[in-house]
Amino acid sequence: MMTTIQASFSKERKFIADASHELLTPLAALQYRFDNMLSDESLSDENLLRVVESQRTVHRLRTIIKSLLMISKIENDQFPRTETVSLAQLVAEVSEEVQDRLAVLNLTLTQEVQPDFVVQGANRGLLFTLLFNLVGNAIKYNREGGQIMLLGRPEAPAGYVLEVRDTGRGISKEQLPRLFHRFDKGSTTDPDSYGLGLSIARTIADLHGIRIEVNSIEGLGTSFLLFFPG
Ligand SMILES: Nc1ncnc2c1ncn2[C@@H]1O[C@H](COP(=O)(O)OP(=O)(O)OP(=O)(O)O)[C@@H](O)[C@H]1O
Ligand SMILES: [Mg+2]
Known part of the structure; x- marks a missing residue:
């Protein structure tokens, strides 16, 4: 009941x-x-x-x-989770999709997802959106000539971590606790920033049992860690 x-x-x-x-x-x-x-x-x-x-x-x-x-x-659980998704492949696809946007700030994107990890019982489109939103932020809040690293590694005793690391402006201590709230934009004033990308990312992660951790140093960069259960 x-x-x-x-x-x-x-x-x-x-x-x-x-x-x-x-x-x-x-x-x-x-x-x-x-x-x-x-x-x-x-x-x-x-x-x-x-x-x-x-x-x-x-x-x-x-x-x-x-x-x-x-x-x-x-x-409302309206997306089926019936697919197996290779994270190395997903990272490659998202990287391909954002190639054009790297040039604006002269950014370098590197990917190192080895060994690969295969997610079972997933929705591929949603996982794409999750990673795309994180990489989109890593681009948007980066600095001229900055870097983005997509790194995958196994996590003891079981499971896997996928990291999206950037050398951007970082996130303030005040903003961190409300980072995933809907419509939270911090100090962003861009009218085409809606403060919804991370809220979508969190919802997709929850659906797949993925834990998200954020580490950030203002002025130096940010790292989003996705913990996939084994
Ligand atoms: N990698 C990052 N580096 C620095 N700040 C970030 C980063 N990712 C998110 N933020 C901060 O968190 C806020 C919320 O991010 P979120 O992706 O939810 O919304 P948005 O990027 O503003 O708009 P959109 O809905 O178009 O994604 C951003 O406005 C920005 O202030
Ligand atoms: Mg965003």
């Missing part, structure tokens, strides 16, 4: 899922309307700019809502 607390949690989850889903439809309509306005040749440059700005806002809203929807879908 469900306890009252469990019941109210699942009610809240269902509400978030339903509300997010409902919001996506009118937003798609709004986006469509803005797209159409852009093809209006009588539009002044000033108004054109306003429409483009509005399109960006709609895009941001959709990204936030999709992320919330994703979190609630994971929490």
Whole structure:
């Protein structure tokens, strides 16, 4: 039998899922309307700019809502976990996916996942998102000419650790305790930072029984450790 607390949690989850889903439809309509306005040749440059700005806002809203929807879908156990995933392969795929973004800050990315580790009973897409979000942060909060290291090693007595290490700006002691909270952005002011990437990462890790540990020194860099059970 469900306890009252469990019941109210699942009610809240269902509400978030339903509300997010409902919001996506009118937003798609709004986006469509803005797209159409852009093809209006009588539009002044000033108004054109306003429409483009509005399109960006709609895009941001959709990204936030999709992320919330994703979190609630994971929490509601709507993703099957039936795949076996090689971490060496996953690291290689994520590295490949971010190659273009390394050039902006002149970053070097190295991968050393040896020996490999195979995760059983996993959802490959979700594990990709988990690693992609961590590597995305390692890129975004790095410094010019910095490094990113993706390192895998067995963990005694059983299990495995995958580390995402960067030489970026680091995370303050004040921010660390709320790092995985939804919408926490620390001192980040970038309008395209939503403070949701780590919250998604944590939800995916919980689903797979992966423990996350963070070590960071301000001004020097950050290391995220993923502990996979053996
Ligand atoms: N590797 C890192 N180095 C320094 N700061 C970090 C790092 N990873 C996360 N942070 C801090 O934690 C905050 C939350 O990260 P999170 O990934 O959840 O959101 P975000 O990057 O701001 O936006 P998004 O939702 O687009 O990922 C960031 O805004 C940043 O302040
Ligand atoms: Mg992020």
